[in-house]
Amino acid sequence: MRTLKFLLQKEFKQIFRNKALLPLIFVVPIVQLLILPLAADYEVKNINISIVDHDHSTFSRNLISKITSSGYFRLADYSNSFQSAFNQIESDKSDLILEIPQGFEKNLVRENEQKLFIAVNAINGVKAGLGGAYLNQIITAYNADIRLQWFQSDKFNTAPVITVASSNWFNPFMNYRFFMVPGILVVLVTMVGAYMCALNIVKEKEAGTIEQINVTPIKKYQFILGKLIPFWIIGMFVFSVGLFVVARLVYGIVPVGSLLLLYGYLSIYLIALLGLGLLISTFAETQQQAMSVAFFFIMIFMLMSGLFTSLDGMPQWAYIIAKCSPVTYFIEVVRMVVLKGSGFSDIKNHFVIMIGFAVLLNGLAIWNYKKTS
Amino acid sequence: MTNETVIKTDKLTKRFGDFIATNEITFEVYAGEIFGFLGANGAGKTTAMKMLCGLSTPSSGNATIAGFDIYKQTEEIKKNIGYMSQKFSLYEDLTVLENIQFFGGIYGLTDKQLKAKSNQLIETLGMQNEAKKLVASLPLGWKQKLAFSVAILHEPKIVFLDEPTGGVDPIVRRQFWDLIYSAADRGITIFVTTHYMDEAEYCNRVSMMVDGVIKALDTPDNLKKQFSASSMDDVFFELARGAKRKAD
Amino acid sequence: MKQFLTFVRKEFYHVFRDKKTLLMLFGLPIVQIVLFGFALTNEIKNSKIVICDYAKDEATQQIINKIEASQNFDIQKTLFSHRQIEEAFKAGNIKLAIIFPANFNNDLSHLHQAQVQIIADASDPNTANTLTNYATAIIMDYQQELMKNNVVPFRIVPEIRMLYNPELKGATNFVPGVMALVLMLVCVMMTSVSIVREKENGTMEVLLVSPFNPFLVIIAKAIPFLLLSIVNLSVILILSVTLLDMPINGSISLLFAESILLIITALSLGLLISNVAQSQQAAMLISLMGMLVPTMLFTGFMFPIENMPVPLQVICNIIPAKWYYTIVKSIMIKGLGFSAIWKETLVLFGMTVFLLVVSFKKFKTRLV
Numbered sequence: 001m002r003t004l005k006f007l008l009q010k011e012f013k014q015i016f017r018n019k020a021l022l023p024l025i026f027v028v029p030i031v032q033l034l035i036l037p038l039a040a041d042y043e044v045k046n047i048n049i050s051i052v053d054h055d056h057s058t059f060s061r062n063l064i065s066k067i068t069s070s071g072y073f074r075l076a077d078y079s080n081s082f083q084s085a086f087n088q089i090e091s092d093k094s095d096l097i098l099e100i101p102q103g104f105e106k107n108l109v110r111e112n113e114q115k116l117f118i119a120v121n122a123i124n125g126v127k128a129g130l131g132g133a134y135l136n137q138i139i140t141a142y143n144a145d146i147r148l149q150w151f152q153s154d155k156f157n158t159a160p161v162i163t164v165a166s167s168n169w170f171n172p173f174m175n176y177r178f179f180m181v182p183g184i185l186v187v188l189v190t191m192v193g194a195y196m197c198a199l200n201i202v203k204e205k206e207a208g209t210i211e212q213i214n215v216t217p218i219k220k221y222q223f224i225l226g227k228l229i230p231f232w233i234i235g236m237f238v239f240s241v242g243l244f245v246v247a248r249l250v251y252g253i254v255p256v257g258s259l260l261l262l263y264g265y266l267s268i269y270l271i272a273l274l275g276l277g278l279l280i281s282t283f284a285e286t287q288q289q290a291m292s293v294a295f296f297f298i299m300i301f302m303l304m305s306g307l308f309t310s311l312d313g314m315p316q317w318a319y320i321i322a323k324c325s326p327v328t329y330f331i332e333v334v335r336m337v338v339l340k341g342s343g344f345s346d347i348k349n350h351f352v353i354m355i356g357f358a359v360l361l362n363g364l365a366i367w368n369y370k371k372t373s
Numbered sequence: 374m375t376n377e378t379v380i381k382t383d384k385l386t387k388r389f390g391d392f393i394a395t396n397e398i399t400f401e402v403y404a405g406e407i408f409g410f411l412g413a414n415g416a417g418k419t420t421a422m423k424m425l426c427g428l429s430t431p432s433s434g435n436a437t438i439a440g441f442d443i444y445k446q447t448e449e450i451k452k453n454i455g456y457m458s459q460k461f462s463l464y465e466d467l468t469v470l471e472n473i474q475f476f477g478g479i480y481g482l483t484d485k486q487l488k489a490k491s492n493q494l495i496e497t498l499g500m501q502n503e504a505k506k507l508v509a510s511l512p513l514g515w516k517q518k519l520a521f522s523v524a525i526l527h528e529p530k531i532v533f534l535d536e537p538t539g540g541v542d543p544i545v546r547r548q549f550w551d552l553i554y555s556a557a558d559r560g561i562t563i564f565v566t567t568h569y570m571d572e573a574e575y576c577n578r579v580s581m582m583v584d585g586v587i588k589a590l591d592t593p594d595n596l597k598k599q600f601s602a603s604s605m606d607d608v609f610f611e612l613a614r615g616a617k618r619k620a621d
Numbered sequence: 622m623k624q625f626l627t628f629v630r631k632e633f634y635h636v637f638r639d640k641k642t643l644l645m646l647f648g649l650p651i652v653q654i655v656l657f658g659f660a661l662t663n664e665i666k667n668s669k670i671v672i673c674d675y676a677k678d679e680a681t682q683q684i685i686n687k688i689e690a691s692q693n694f695d696i697q698k699t700l701f702s703h704r705q706i707e708e709a710f711k712a713g714n715i716k717l718a719i720i721f722p723a724n725f726n727n728d729l730s731h732l733h734q735a736q737v738q739i740i741a742d743a744s745d746p747n748t749a750n751t752l753t754n755y756a757t758a759i760i761m762d763y764q765q766e767l768m769k770n771n772v773v774p775f776r777i778v779p780e781i782r783m784l785y786n787p788e789l790k791g792a793t794n795f796v797p798g799v800m801a802l803v804l805m806l807v808c809v810m811m812t813s814v815s816i817v818r819e820k821e822n823g824t825m826e827v828l829l830v831s832p833f834n835p836f837l838v839i840i841a842k843a844i845p846f847l848l849l850s851i852v853n854l855s856v857i858l859i860l861s862v863t864l865l866d867m868p869i870n871g872s873i874s875l876l877f878a879e880s881i882l883l884i885i886t887a888l889s890l891g892l893l894i895s896n897v898a899q900s901q902q903a904a905m906l907i908s909l910m911g912m913l914v915p916t917m918l919f920t921g922f923m924f925p926i927e928n929m930p931v932p933l934q935v936i937c938n939i940i941p942a943k944w945y946y947t948i949v950k951s952i953m954i955k956g957l958g959f960s961a962i963w964k965e966t967l968v969l970f971g972m973t974v975f976l977l978v979v980s981f982k983k984f985k986t987r988l989v
Contacts, residue, residue, distance in 0.1 A: 006478030010902055017507075026656065039918045041928040042747055046928075067506050089784065092947065100708045108775055118781045123954055125664065125789035126747060127925065132781050133754040143777045156953060162764045168743035169710065179745045208460035215426045215456040215533075216479050217448060219874050250631065287902055300656065308923065309661045309791075310748055312668050312695075312714070318660035336711065339744040346712040 003218055007226030011200075015230060025196065029188040029238050033246045036184045040308070041174035044130040048076035048093040050085035057105035059146075066142050067098070072134045089121045096131050108146070170256075170340050171266045179342050181251050182308040182334040183244045189235050190301070190327055193270055195294050197231045197277030202290040205281075224366065228274045234268040236263075256341030262334070265347070269330045275361030276326075282368040301327040326357045377404040379531055379562050385434035387420050394420040396585040397434060397596040404530070407553065407563040409573045409593075412582030413613045419459065419535055421582070425564070426456050426533055439530045450541030452480070455524035455532035455561075459539065461516050463523060464552045465509035469500055472508055473523060480527035494522050518552060525556050532556065538572065545606065550575055568606040579605075581612045588612050624833060628841035635815065636845045642811070646849060650803045650857050657795035658865045664791060665751050667695040670717040671709050674699060676725035684763050686717070693755045706740065715880075716742050717752045729767075752971075785954050792865045793796065797949035798922025800857055801942035804850055805887050805916050810908035811846050812891030817904040820895070839984065843888045850884045851877070870956025876949065879962075881971055883945045889976040896983040916942045944969045 015021060049067065053060050068075050076094040079085055088094035099117035108114040118135060122128035163239045204210040213223060247253040255262060277294070284290035304318065305327040311319060322328050333350050336342035345353075380402035387394045395417040402408045412418045423429040425438060427447040436443045439453040463472045473491040482490065495504050498518055503511060508519070517537060523533050534553075538546045550572070557563050565576070573579050573593060580590040589596055589612060593605055602608045635641065640928045672688070674681050688694050697715060700706060706718045720738040722728075728735040735826040739756055741749035786793040816839075828838050854877070861867040869876070891908070898904035917923055919937040926937050937943050951957040951965075959966070 002481070003479050006475055008476045009473070009478075010464065010467065013471060014464065017466050023806060035933070036918070039929050039933055042923045042924060042929060044750070046927050090951070090957060092950075107634060108777065113776045113778065116777055116779045118779050120781065120783050122786035122789055122793070123950060124794045124899060125786060125791055125927070126751075128783055128786070129789055130747070130750060130754070132756075132783070133751070136779055136781070137754075139777055139779050143775065146775050146777075152808035161734050162760055163734070163737055164739055164755070164757045164760055166739040166741065168741050168746075169707075170751055171743040171749075174743055174746040174749070176746050202855040207465070208458055208462040209464055211428060211458050211460075212456065212462040212476075213479075214428055215451055215454065216476070217451045217481070218479050219448075288905060289641075289907060291902070291909075292641075300652070303656055304660055310665060310668070312716075313659055313662045313664045313666045321660070332714075335744055338836070340711050340742070346708075 003222050004225060007218070007222060008229060015234075021032045021246045025192055025234055025238070026241075030241060030246060032188060033184055034180070034250065037177045037180045037251065038182050040184070041156055041176050042126070042180075042308070043174070044134075045072060046093045047073050047096060047127070047131045047134070048088075049073045049096045049135075050077040050079070050088045052079055052082050052085045052097060052099040054080065054102040055100050055104040055284055059108065060100045063100070063139070063142050067135070067138055070134070070138050070150050072131075084120075089119070090245060092121075092223070094121075095127060096135065097226060098135065099123065111139065120248050152321045177251050178253055178339060179335070181247050181253055182338045183305075183331050185239065185247065186327065186334055187302055187305075187307060188242060189266075189270070190273060190330075191298060192238050193231055193235045193273040194235070194277040194280070194298060195291075196229065197274045198280040198284070198290045198294045199287055201227055201278065201281035202232070202284050202287050206282075206286055220369065224278065224369070228271070229276070231277070232267070232270050235273070236266065239266055253338065255338040257337035257343065261344055261347075262337045263352065265330070265333050265337075265351065268351070268358055269326060272354055272358035272361055275358060275363075275365050278365035279361055279368065281367055284325035301325045304328070305331050307331055326354060329353055329357075347363050378402070379404045379434070379439050380408075380437040380564065382425075383434055385421065385424060385436050386432050387417075387424060387429065388432040393585050395424070395582075398582075398585075398587050400580055400590055402531075402562060402564060404562055405557060405560050406577040407557050407575065409576030410564060410566045410581035410582070411579050411609065412566075412571055413616055416582040416616070417585040418582055422533055422535055422564070422566060425473065426454060427451060447542075453530045455527070457520050457524040457532070457534050457537055459535045461513070461520060463508050463516065463520050466507060467518060468505050468507055468542070469495070469511070470504045472519070473526065476523045477526050482527065490526060490585060494526065498522060500580050514541045514548075517541055517545070518549060521549065521552055525561055525616040529561065531562040531564060534563065536566055536568060538567065538569065546572070570609055573605040573609075581609065583612055625837055625841060628833070628837065629844050631953075632815075632842055633843045636849065639913050646807060646811070646853065647856065649807065650799070650853050653799045653803055654796070654857055654860045654864070657799050658792045658861070661795065662791040664789065665748060665755075666692055668693060668716045668748070669697045669704065669714050669753055670694050670719065670752075671697050672699050673703060673706060673720045675723040676721045678724075678726035680726035680729055680763075681721040684721075684737075684760060687763060688756070691755070691759060692851060693752070710740075710742055715781060716745075716748055717756060719756060744770050790865075792861070792867060793954060794922060796857075796861045796865065796867055797946050797953060798920055800854065800949055801883070801915050801920055801922070801945045802881070802913070803853065803857060803882055804945075805912050805942050806908070807848055807853060808850055808884055808887035809891040809894065809912050810905060812843060812888050813851075813894040813898060813908050814901050815846075816842060816892065816895035817898050817901050820899075821901060827944040834933065835984070836981065839892060839981075843892075846888060847881070847884055847890075850887075851881070854880050867953070868956075869953050871958065872953035875959060876952045879945065879948050879952065879966065879969075882966065882973065883941060886941045886969060886973040886976060889980050891978040893976060893983065896980060915940055919943060920946045922946055941969060941972050944972075 051064055053064065067073050077085060077088045082097070082099055085094065085097045089097065097119040099119070101117070103113065104114055116139065118132060120128040120132050169175060204213070243255070276297070280290055280293050280297070284293060303327060304321065306324040311322055311328070314322060329350050333347050336347060378401050383396060383399050384397040385399070386397050398421060408416055410422065416508065420429065424431045424443065425436065425444060427450050438450045441449040441453070443450065464475070468473065470491060473494060474487050477487045477490055495501055500515070500519070503515070508516060511519070519536070521537060538549055541549070546569070553563055553565070565572065576593065578590065578592050579596065581588050589599070591599065596608050597603070597605065600608045600611045602611060653910070672685060674685065685696070689696055700709065707718070709715045709718065718740040720740070722736060722738070725735050737760055739753055741753050743749040816825070819828070829835055858869065862869065886975060894904055894907050898907055919926070919933070919940045920942045921937065926934055929937070948962045948965050951962050
């Protein structure tokens with residue numbers, strides 16, 4: 001116990017004395033949490049539309065005003081030729097072209113049917129898909145308006161109509177930041193935990209001080225605890241600042257679920273994560289190696305964690321890899337507890353898996369960290 | 374000097390694959406003596422020393438340190454030895470005082486002992502003004518002296534010094550040896566490797582290692598007689614000439 | 622000239638003897654392409670949904686069959702009560718719940734009107750939107766089938782064409798980004814680390830006291846990385862074309878020319894970092910943190926630039942990779958020629974000149 005006290009004292013002194021590390025631990029995460037959600041806004045809005053109107057009728061004008069007043073679209077260009085609209089797409093000034101053919105109004109009334117042409121720049125698939133769907137909805141609604149205007153509804157009523165009432169739970173204003181902030185918080189804690197922990201131990205290897213420690217009566221577990229506890233506390237601290245200061249004050253996110261549950265999970269997650277850092281440090285000889293290896297893993301973990309893209313769409317093999325990363329589970333849990341208010345029984349399995357990760361990673365690390373060669 | 378044996382090795386061997394770093398070395402070190410462990414670069418000195426400190430497990434052979442077996446009782450051994458490696462290995466980002474208290478603390482000194490020890494040590498080293506400075510800011514000679522003092526802070530039975538005076542000037546080397554003598558006077562056995570043949574003269578007994586084998590072991594005077602040499606330098610040349618391993 | 626070649630040869634030795642660096646050099650692009658090409662898709666498939674069917678009649682069964690047949694949905698279970706829905710959302714990955722009220726078919730055939738309720742888990746707004754749209758489309762499709770016999774007046778039929786990427790693949794968007802990312806990262810990091818390594822080892826001083834022109838020292842260092850980056854680029858392109866079925870609609874030589882421009886930009890950035898950094902570790906950290914994060918965030922391939930607040934949009938403009946990304950998209954996917962991208966090329970060129978001048982200036986003062 002006394003030995004551990006001395007080890008912890010030393011670690012904290014070293015951490016707080018390291019002027020290069022301190023901002024990395026405390027300032028950078030906060031700045032990232034402030035900037036990332038602003039930058040990582042995937043919400044599909046501000047779709048630039050070019051309208052090619054060959055008809056210039058009341059109908060076409062009404063349709064255009066419906067589109068521009070919907071809030072999703074920004075009129076980038078209004079012209080007479082498809083080519084000029086297409087040039088807008090080529091130069092990225094516009095995402096979508098709506099072409100209203102000549103005789104749109106006339107044909108609709110006379111022939112009961114008229115086509116509209118939509119061309120979407122589909123390089124970004126999500127934007128294209130949603131943009132097309134929004135435009136479709138507006139056109140359908142406009143279509144229904146016209147019918148109502150021209151017919152008394154009873155004649156039309158013989159056809160069955162299914163109305164779809166949709167509602168959005170857990171984030172009724174569809175605020176994309178609600179989705180991103182908890183996820184980014186997890187990534188930041190992950191970076192601080194795994195990275196710093198791995199680097200710290202390798203630093204002692206490089207400096208040769210680990211050899212000095214090894215000839216002292218310090219036990220393996222004492223040394224490892226001495227390394228894990230400070231970073232565990234720092235991880236907790238960074239998470240709390242992120243959650244209570246940035247997420248709550250800046251983005252107005254108040255966790256719906258139990259904080260106790262969230263912190264319970266966080267504490268196990270940090271143990272697993274620090275185990276990973278420890279494991280990396282047992283392989284790496286220099287800080288540079290540790291940095292590249294840690295960077296590689298964190299990059300893969302982060303990209304595949306479901307932070308930016310949905311896990312469901314992944315091919316089987318990628319899904320399996322994603323499920324082998326602790327980051328994936330923690331992101332899920334944070335989103336579930338913070339946004340949906342899930343309870344312990346809902347994330348039981350997540351707990352079991354994370355405890356498994358913690359045991360496995362730390363076990364491997366301790367097994368690999370040999371006092372004697 | 375008594376005749377109590379504190380280090381006793383029997384055919385101690387370390388192999389790395391096909392390479393035999395130390396080959397069946399057998400020797401004894403007695404309590405309170407200054408034992409010089411000499412050899413050319415790559416002769417296997419550091420490997421042997423690491424086995425004795427419990428940093429590395431031998432491939433075969435036996436050894437006891439302070440009466441404890443190096444296979445089974447490494448934890449006991451660690452309480453009874455001090456070690457100063459070739460590379461300076463105190464924490465550069467801790468102050469002099471903090472380093473002393475940290476290493477004292479992990480060897481189980483009480484707060485009272487720690488306070489007394491550190492005051493005494495700083496005084497002996499004449500570092501009153503530097504006590505609160507970061508170790509990184511000290512000149513190399515001071516660092517080495519500090520590292521040695523920290524290594525014997527807990528009054529171990531034996532202290533292992535791996536080329537402790539590499540890269541320091543003759544005056545500091547002299548001061549360093551004064552520290553070694555005063556530790557030996559207190560009954561601490563000194564096990565030291567060095568490249569400087571004048572330092573070999575300061576030892577009670579020296580061993581000469583060539584290609585992983587101990588080629589000679591005796592007092593400096595006897596060795597000089599044995600090889601009819603005028604200085605330890607000549608003894609060294611005589612022995613090392615036949616070495617097959619090139620320096621690294 | 623002969624001296625110079627000796628030098629370049631020495632640099633190649635450094636690069637090829639360092640197996641770890643080589644592994645990273647070629648492993649990184651492959652991993653990135655596989656990750657972004659296959660693992661990360663924005664396509665929404667197999668989303669888990671629950672259905673709460675109070676009606677259990679012919680109509681609802683037909684709609685459910687249609688939903689089941691769709692690739693987008695994976696029906697987890699059919700619930701019996703409304704209350705279970707919230708539990709299902711909280712417990713798992715359920716993205717959507719579809720609720721059919723009692724007497725659905727009855728209402729539909731007699732009152733000609735029935736309602737379906739869709740509840741989406743909007744914690745992820747985009748997925749929620751997309752899924753609601755998909756589900757609505759399926760239901761509308763069913764309704765259309767019912768109306769087959771009735772003539773619907775005034776029908777507007779939108780005909781949607783997806784340009785450039787009809788299957789809405791994620792790779793089309795990601796690959797040009799990965800190209801920018803890999804080239805930036807590899808060139809900046811490798812150059813800065815390799816120059817700083819010579820500084821650390823003290824060999825830089827030896828080179829600088831030699832009669833050899835110091836600028837040539839730097840150029841000689843850059844040449845292997847330039848060549849390796851071109852090889853790297855080719856690997857990425859081959860992988861994208863063969864594995865990901867990406868098109869190269871424009872001129873390949875133009876693509877390579879533009880890429881070389883970016884590589885030179887990155888190399889000069891690496892040179893600049895090497896002037897600032899004192900240790901290999903610092904050089905690596907600056908390159909990773911300073912290059913990777915901004916390149917990922919502010920290039921536009923992961924996150925749309927137009928959604929960002931104005932200050933961030935301004936930052937985007939000083940990221941060389943952003944301009945390169947636009948250029949690659951135009952050449953590779955849109956198949957445009959130089960006339961469409963001369964502005965972006967000019968910006969990139971300006972940046973390169975600026976960086977080169979600054980870093981050479983800095984380099985010189987360090988020599989004095």
